[in-house]
Amino acid sequence: MFKFVSGFCAAAADTPNMERHCTSVTRTPLNSVRVQRRSKSKSYRQSIRSCLGAASRLVLTPALTARRLNTSRKAPKSLDITEKVNPEQLSLLVKKEWQLSYVTPLYQFRHTQLKSYSRQLSAFIAAEKQRGLAVEVEGTHGSFRVSFGVVQGMSEADDDAETVLVQIYSKPLFAVKDEPPRAVWSGWLTCINGSPDYLRSLPKDFTCMPLFCSSGADGLSSLVKSWFQLTFDCCFGPLEISHTSLQWLVALWTNCHTESAIKHLKMMWTVPAASPLKVTYTVNGPDAWQLWSSVRKERHDGSNKEEEEEEDSIDIEEVMRFMQDLKSHFYRHFRTDLSAGSLDQVATALGSAKSSGRIKIANSKYMITTLTLLTECALLKMPI
Amino acid sequence: MGESVKTLLQRLVRRIPSEVLKTTLDKWGRLTAQQQRALDLTQPKWTLMENLWAICEENEWTLKRITELEMIYVIENPDQGMWYAYQLLDPEDDAHCVELIQFKELFRYHLRELVRHVSVKVKKHTDEAVWIRIAWGDSFSRPNHLKPTYVVHYLQTPYVFVTSLTSKHRPLLSQALVLSTRYQTLKDANLSGRKLTAIRDLLMRQYQQVFPTKCPSPLAEKNHPALKKEQDGNAANRRRMATEAFGDGTLPQLQTAVYKLETKFKDPTNRTMSDREEPFRCVVKFSSTNLLESLRDCASSGFASTPVTPLLSSISLKGKNYFVVTDNDPGALSQTRRPQN
Numbered sequence: 001m002f003k004f005v006s007g008f009c010a011a012a013a014d015t016p017n018m019e020r021h022c023t024s025v026t027r028t029p030l031n032s033v034r035v036q037r038r039s040k041s042k043s044y045r046q047s048i049r050s051c052l053g054a055a056s057r058l059v060l061t062p063a064l065t066a067r068r069l070n071t072s073r074k075a076p077k078s079l080d081i082t083e084k085v086n087p088e089q090l091s092l093l094v095k096k097e098w099q100l101s102y103v104t105p106l107y108q109f110r111h112t113q114l115k116s117y118s119r120q121l122s123a124f125i126a127a128e129k130q131r132g133l134a135v136e137v138e139g140t141h142g143s144f145r146v147s148f149g150v151v152q153g154m155s156e157a158d159d160d161a162e163t164v165l166v167q168i169y170s171k172p173l174f175a176v177k178d179e180p181p182r183a184v185w186s187g188w189l190t191c192i193n194g195s196p197d198y199l200r201s202l203p204k205d206f207t208c209m210p211l212f213c214s215s216g217a218d219g220l221s222s223l224v225k226s227w228f229q230l231t232f233d234c235c236f237g238p239l240e241i242s243h244t245s246l247q248w249l250v251a252l253w254t255n256c257h258t259e260s261a262i263k264h265l266k267m268m269w270t271v272p273a274a275s276p277l278k279v280t281y282t283v284n285g286p287d288a289w290q291l292w293s294s295v296r297k298e299r300h301d302g303s304n305k306e307e308e309e310e311e312d313s314i315d316i317e318e319v320m321r322f323m324q325d326l327k328s329h330f331y332r333h334f335r336t337d338l339s340a341g342s343l344d345q346v347a348t349a350l351g352s353a354k355s356s357g358r359i360k361i362a363n364s365k366y367m368i369t370t371l372t373l374l375t376e377c378a379l380l381k382m383p384i
Numbered sequence: 385m386g387e388s389v390k391t392l393l394q395r396l397v398r399r400i401p402s403e404v405l406k407t408t409l410d411k412w413g414r415l416t417a418q419q420q421r422a423l424d425l426t427q428p429k430w431t432l433m434e435n436l437w438a439i440c441e442e443n444e445w446t447l448k449r450i451t452e453l454e455m456i457y458v459i460e461n462p463d464q465g466m467w468y469a470y471q472l473l474d475p476e477d478d479a480h481c482v483e484l485i486q487f488k489e490l491f492r493y494h495l496r497e498l499v500r501h502v503s504v505k506v507k508k509h510t511d512e513a514v515w516i517r518i519a520w521g522d523s524f525s526r527p528n529h530l531k532p533t534y535v536v537h538y539l540q541t542p543y544v545f546v547t548s549l550t551s552k553h554r555p556l557l558s559q560a561l562v563l564s565t566r567y568q569t570l571k572d573a574n575l576s577g578r579k580l581t582a583i584r585d586l587l588m589r590q591y592q593q594v595f596p597t598k599c600p601s602p603l604a605e606k607n608h609p610a611l612k613k614e615q616d617g618n619a620a621n622r623r624r625m626a627t628e629a630f631g632d633g634t635l636p637q638l639q640t641a642v643y644k645l646e647t648k649f650k651d652p653t654n655r656t657m658s659d660r661e662e663p664f665r666c667v668v669k670f671s672s673t674n675l676l677e678s679l680r681d682c683a684s685s686g687f688a689s690t691p692v693t694p695l696l697s698s699i700s701l702k703g704k705n706y707f708v709v710t711d712n713d714p715g716a717l718s719q720t721r722r723p724q725n
Contacts (some may be wrong), residue, residue, distance in 0.1 A: 186708040273681035275673045284665040291649065291664070294656035325657075329649055329664060333709065334696060336682065 069244055069376055072315045073369075080250075084153035088164065092186065093151070094364050098213035099221070100239040100357040102378040103189065105206035110178060111162055114148035117231075121146040121166070123133035125220075133223070144184075144220075145169045155192050156368070159199040163190040168220055185216025187237040188206050188356035192371040195379055212236065213359070237381060240357045245314075245377055246346050249370065253348045256366055257289035262348035264288075267326075270313065271341035281330060285348075295322045306324045370374070392450045392529050393440060393563050398435045400457055402426070408457045414449060415439065449528060451505060458534055459509055462580040465547045468574040469587050472542035472561070474568035480540050480680055482565055484508055487539060490564035491516065498556045503527040513538055520553055534556065536580065542567065543587055545580055558623075574706040586676075587703040625690040626683035629697035635676035641705040643668045643695060645706035663711070676700060 125144050151163040165181040189209035191199075199208055214221045225236045241249075253262055265288040271277040283291075299318050327338045345354045351361045351370060359374065361367050400408060406425050409415060415423070419439050425432065440450075457466075472479075488506045495502055501521025508514055516535040519527035533553065537546040544561060558570040577583045649657040649664035657664075672678040679696055682688040688696065701706055 135427075271678075271682060271687055273672070273678040273685070273687070275678050275681075277675070277678040277682060278671045279671040280667075282667045282669075282672070287662075287664050287666065290660065291657060294654055297656060298654060325649075325651065325654065328651065329666075330668065332650065333643070333645060333647070333693065334668070335693045336687055340687045 015098055062086050067247070068240075069373075069380070072313050073248070073373070085151060086153075089149070089151045092165065092167075092183075093188065094361050094367070097214055097352075097358050097360040098215050100241070100359060100374065100378075101212040101214065101225070101236050101237045102210050102238075102381040103212045103228070104210075104235040104382060105202055105233050106228070108205050109232050110151060110205040111164070111207075114150065114164070118146045118148045120231070121148075121224065121227050125168075125223050125329040128223055128226075133219075143171060145171075151188065152191075154190065154368070154371075157193050157196065159196045160191045160194055160211050163188055164209065166224065168216070168224075183216075185214070185220040185224075187212060187214035187216075189223070190371060190375070191377045192368060194375050198379060198382070209240070210382060211375050212378075235383075237376055238357055239374075239381065241353050241355050241359070241374075241377065243343055243355070245373060246343050246353060246355060247319050247323050248316075248373055249351075249353050250346050251292065251314060251322055252373070253346075253350045253366070254288050254292045254322070255314065256350060257285060257292075260350060260363060260365060261285055262288065262350055264348065266345075266347040267343060268345040269338050269341040269343055271336070271338075277341075279338065281326070281338075283326065291325055292322055295325065388529065389440065389445065389450055390437060391434060392447065392454070394433055395530060396454055396457070397429055397436060397449065402429070402432075404457070404461065405432075408453065408460065411456050411460070412444070412453050414443065419443075430557050433650050447529060451519070451532075453505070454532075455505060455507060455515065458517075459507070459515055462536075463578060463582075466576060466578060467545050467547045467580045467583055468549070469573035469583050470546060470558075470570050471573045472544065472549070472565055472567035475542070476566040476568070477567040482539065484514065484539060487514065487537075495556070495560040495565045498559060501525065503529065507717040516558070518553075522644060525673075535561075536584075537561070537565070538584075538588070541588065543571065543573075543584075545584060547580075551619055574704040576705065577638050577640070579637050579639075582638055585593055585636040586638060586700065589703070617670060619684075622686060622690045623684045627678045629683060629692035630676050630680040630700050635674065635680065635700075637673070638705055639673070640671045641675055641696075641699050641709070642670075642671060644706075644708045646708065648712050659719040676703075704717050 034303065044366065089337040104374070122145060125146070145168070147167045147169065149165045149167070151165050154163045155161075165188045169181045170184045190211050190213070191209045192211075194208060194210065201206055212225075214224070228234055250265065250267065254265055256262065261286045264285050265283045267281045267283075269279045271279060295318055296314075299315070299321070330336070330338055343355065345352065347353070350363045350366055351359065353359050359370070361370055397405070402425055409420070409423075419442075423432075423435055423439075427435075491506065492504050493503055495518070499520065501524045503517075503519040503521075505517040506514060507517075514536070514537045518533045519529045520531075520533065521527040531548065533549045534547050535557065536602065537543070546557070549557060562568065562570050574589065575583050575587055645666050645668060646663040648662075649660065651657055670679070676699065679688065679699070681691075682693050683690055683696075695707065695709065698707065
């Protein structure tokens with residue numbers, strides 16, 4: 001482990017994101033020194049933050065922007081996740097479009113206290129309603145009931161915290177007898193194959209579930225985030241899916257074609273012009289697969305890697321080559337370079353992803369790979 | 385009978401925005417001056433409907449009258465729904481002599497021969513367009529006035545524009561049109577859009593076209609980097625080529641262009657794909673609020689290399705926005721190599 005750097009260091013680089021979204025952030029210092037928590041004075045907070053900023057540099061690569069996505073990752077294999085995870089819970093997560101956010105580690109979050117959290121959040125929402133912050137959901141009465149649950153078995157790594165699912169129910173205006181209640185809002189926090197280095201570097205009382213997915217009224221999303229921020233001293237921020245991540249998804253999903261047909265590979269670009277031009281480029285599934293496998297073959301022909309290793313891992317260069325080939329085919333016909341535009345959306349039968357930070361997982365078999373990538377993206381946004 | 389009149393009237397009142405309703409009713413001219421004065425168009429729609437229905441009963445309007453009103457509304461506001469362009473082919477000798485009266489009579493006659501129960505309304509509009517409203521029935525049911533097809537035909541041109549036509553009725557309409565216009569076939573012109581005026585202007589060349597003043601430089605075809613830079617760096621040149629490809633001034637408002645590509649994947653560095661016999665099947669769709677202007681912009685600014693590829697310039701030059709591209713198409717693929725990243 002590393003030593004805590006005493007004294008107040010020069011201010012660490014505060015990401016603009018932090019300032020904008022945080023209402024209160026405190027950090028307990030690292031394990032060897034115990035400091036009174038709960039001191040909310042700004043200068044104290046800032047100085048602690050700056051210390052930790054310096055200290056963390058000892059462990060991880062320095063500034064936020066220097067850290068990058070893994071340049072190589074394991075090829076997704078069909079994983080029958082239903083063996084490990086409750087199918088009913090799984091059905092709540094798939095085939096739905098989620099809005100992504102990142103969230104900093106939660107202080108003193110206990111997986112054993114979920115019932116209490118359910119009550120607390122219900123009370124919080126009711127209280128906010130009293131204050132006038134009404135969140136109306138169509139076709140329902142005003143009162144909300146919250147339920148926290150654990151989705152066990154999703155993460156494979158030991159360092160990953162168990163996924164937590166939050167659902168908000170509301171009494172429908174026209175209740176049908178015996179109809180099972182449907183959630184008007186749901187969200188989940190998860191960490192799938194998070195970097196063990198980072199996770200182990202966190203102080204004991206922190207739980208890291210950096211990926212937050214929400215679906216439902218924006219008002220309720222804000223309320224839930226506010227409650228988490230107040231209760232666990234964490235910070236939420238929007239998680240956009242970068243150009244690189246979208247390209248990874250294109251390659252990872254196409255790679256699955258032999259096991260689960262992707263049907264088609266759809267990519268949407270926006271090219272700048274006075275009235276923006278949208279280009280939707282849809283490649284037939286089997287043809288996309290052929291191109292992808294030819295790219296992989298070209299890479300591995302004449303390389304000295306082990307056979308098995310070749311099969312299992314995908315390099316960023318292959319992803320780039322695949323995308324470049326697709327763009328070249330386009331250029332040959334239209335003499336327009338798609339690199340001049342921005343990639344907004346990718347979709348296959350396995351799922352869809354939008355650069356604005358929306359994801360839909362259609363097939364649970366490849367969920368883990370997608371979530372691993374997204375967890376990585378979320379971890380990159382961590383201020384320390 | 386009363387029920388269907390009421391339903392149609394209700395649909396119309398709901399569909400027509402209040403601002404437009406006044407002008408439409410005025411054009412229709414079926415309300416007495418007193419009734420017109422009494423009608424308060426600032427009222428909520430359901431009140432309006434009640435009042436109109438009262439007037440309707442008072443005037444004893446039939447279904448025919450109400451469909452008149454609908455037709456006026458559609459003719460004055462044609463840029464709604466999806467319009468599809470068709471072209472008549474292989475004219476008989478007397479095709480260009482077909483006059484309005486002759487066309488009207490023949491069309492009604494032939495359609496009635498094909499469909500037992502059909503309601504046809506033909507109206508000549510000011511700009512040489514003949515508008516046809518068709519409510520389809522069949523051997524067992526009366527015409528359905530809630531889902532009419534509208535057809536616009538410009539007499540003495542081979543062009544026909546259609547909206548709200550089901551695949552079931554298409555062959556019937558096709559047959560009736562062909563027989564009444566003295567052509568042999570009707571084919572899909574592969575042009576569609578939300579604005580009738582736009583696709584009409586595009587197909588019938590009613591916008592400012594710019595013809596090339598000189599042939600594109602043959603040197604531009606070779607991938608000579610210095611020369612290519614000069615070409616692309618020359619903004620005025622790009623603008624000129626962009627206008628040649630798409631047109632000048634205000635362009636017809638097309639929303640989409642779809643290319644179904646069935647060409648082989650060509651890349652000398654990728655042996656596997658080059659050896660492949662099958663085409664690399666994909667579909668490319670371009671969309672924008674004004675597609676032609678966006679494309680012209682892209683060409684002027686250099687995002688799309690100039691000279692503009694025939695695939696894109698075909699939209700304006702051929703008046704189409706749906707293309708199937710195969711390896712046999714001349715000019716389908718440019719000779720230049722892919723851009724280096």
